[in-house]
Amino acid sequence: MRDTFASLHPDCPDWRRLGPTQADAALRAGAAAVVADAEDRESQWSRGFTRRRLLAGGLGVGVAATQLVTTRVSWAAPGAAPGGTLIVVFLRGGMDGLSVLVPADDPELLKARPSIAVRAASLLNLQRGFGMHPALAPLVPMMTTGWLAAVPAVSTPDLTRSHFQAQDCLERGGAAKSSMQSGWLDRVLQELGPGTTFRGLGLGTRMSRSLLGSSNPIMLSSLKDFTVKGIDGVAPQTLAALKTLYTGIDHPLGVQGLDALQASAQAQGYAKQQEKPAKERGYPDGEFGASMATLAQLIKAKAGVRVATVDLGGWDMHTDLGTVDGGDMTNSLKTVxxxxxxxxxxxxxxxxxxxxxxxxxxxxxxxxNANSGTDHGHGGVALVLGGGVKGGVHGKWEGLAPGVLDQGDVPGTNDYRDVLSEIVMRRLGLSEAQAGKVFPGWKPAPLGIMA
Incomplete structure (x- = not known):
């Protein structure tokens, strides 16, 4: 290795002296060579050592080791008017809508759920004979101001009790048998056009299927940890060397490398604007609370977030769903x-x-079921909160009479694409034609969720 790197730095034959570690020293040596011989790079690198080989050969510094940066380009400067933000919270596991938005005056509910139904006296009254689970009490101010809407009997167009198939259908934005490969939020970003580095975000450790495609979103767990990591903590000289090495490479690696460095620097700047941890700001413990806190920081910093996804699992409650006094449903709803x-x-x-x-x-x-829980069904519930929302209960509801049910399930009388298409048109400003591209083959029929 000494022979390979010996002449990289014009003023320091022993390249190992350039940094506290061999990795840092090699990066700095390579960057110095680029600067020293910028007018004759091809000749300089023809001796068998290239920047691409350096970066791919195990000596490069990884970007946020467990977080993948896939931004292709930062089209606009931070602080540019975002034009509105949509956040999609996916409650994975099949949430029981009848425990969240409860048809309090339907006599069939208590017959079907003698031990787990939420009684009318405990509910937070909403509209049209419905009430909300009391664990959602922190949202009462939004209910009062009309900034919380609910849609019962929401479903995919296909009756499937498979978690994988139903989630895939929702996140692709089509029917279960659709051939679409990209996610619906990826297509939203394509219709929105250029934006900042942070225009598309996945919060947490798992990239949502809805963001997959050519829009190249960022995946991050926290702003503080979204940084370039090196063996010595990445000294300024190593960062400068990385920027030099990634500059001028006619390859996607070069563009993405520079974007990663830029995004990391911006994230650290945003992180410094808020010193209080999430819990001190009122968020619950855990990844979900931390993710929502990170999103709030970015939106307040005007980072240009247009769409973001956050996941919360644990909704597959086959046993001991609980009551309003405690249990899995109450605890999960309190977190949300x-x-x-x-x-x-x-x-x-x-x-x-x-x-x-x-x-x-x-x-x-x-x-x-016999275990005081509920099994996989069909129609669920969607909640919509925030600016521009028309509060109350929206969509078609036919009740729980035996003749209405679909094989023992709440029927899917409100297609999820009608919910989402109305939101992207009103919140993000897409036209009906653009919404049709987001949800191919579907003509949006707004439910009145957005004012």
Whole structure:
């Protein structure tokens, strides 16, 4: 290795002296060579050592080791008017809509769920005979101001009780048998056009299927940890060397490398604007609360976020769903409500331009099972919160009479594409024709969710 790198730095034959570690020293040596011989690069690198080989050969510094940066280009400067933000919260596992948005005056509910149904006296009254689970009490201010809407009997067009198939259908934005490969939010970003580095975000450790495609979103867990990591903590000289090495490479690696460095620098700047941890700002413990807190920071910093996804699992409650006094459903809903309430409070006036929609792959069967839980069903519930929302209950609801049910399930009388297409048109400004490209083969029929 000494022979390979010996003459890289014009003023330091022993390249190992250039950094505290061999990796840093090699990067700095390579960058110095680029600068020293910029007018004759091809000749300089023809000796068998290239920047591409350096970066691919195990000596490069990784970007946010467990976080993938896939931004292709930063089209606009931070601070550019975002024109509105849509946040999609996916509640994975098949949330029981009848425990969240409860048809309190339907006599069939107590017959089907004698031990787990939420009684009318405990509900937060909403509209049209429906009430919300009392664990959602932190959202009462939004209910009062008319900034919380609910849609019952929401579903995919196909009856499937498979988590994988239903989630895939929702996130692709089509029917279960559709051949579309990209996600619906990727197509939203394509229709929106250029934006900032942070225009498309996946929060957490798993990139949502809805963002997959050519829009190249960023995946991050936290702003503080979204940084370039090196063995010595990445000294300024190493960062400068990386920027030099990635500059001028006619390859996607060069563009993405520079974007990664730029995004990392911006993220650290945004992180410094908020010193209080998420819990001190009212968010619950855990990844979901931390993700919502990160989103609030970016939106307030005017980072240009247009769409973002956040996941929360644990909704597959086959056993011991619980009661309003405790249990899995109550605990999970408290987490959601506390995080969303803190998010709304932190955004303040910025909430006027932000809409949050919660969705789940399917609802649960109407009748409780023998384990005081519920099994996979069909129609579920979507909640929509934030600016521009028309509060109340929207969409078609036919009740729970035996003749109405679909094989024991709440029927899917409200197609999820009608919910989402209305939101992207009103919140993000897409035309009906553009919404048709986001959801191919579907003509949007707004439900009145957005004012």
């Amino acid at each position: 409500a506390t995080a969303l309430a803190a998010f709304a409070a932190e955004l303040g006036p910025e909430l006027d331009n932000t809409t949050v929609v919660t969705m789940s792959e399917f609802g649960r069967r109407v009748e409780q």
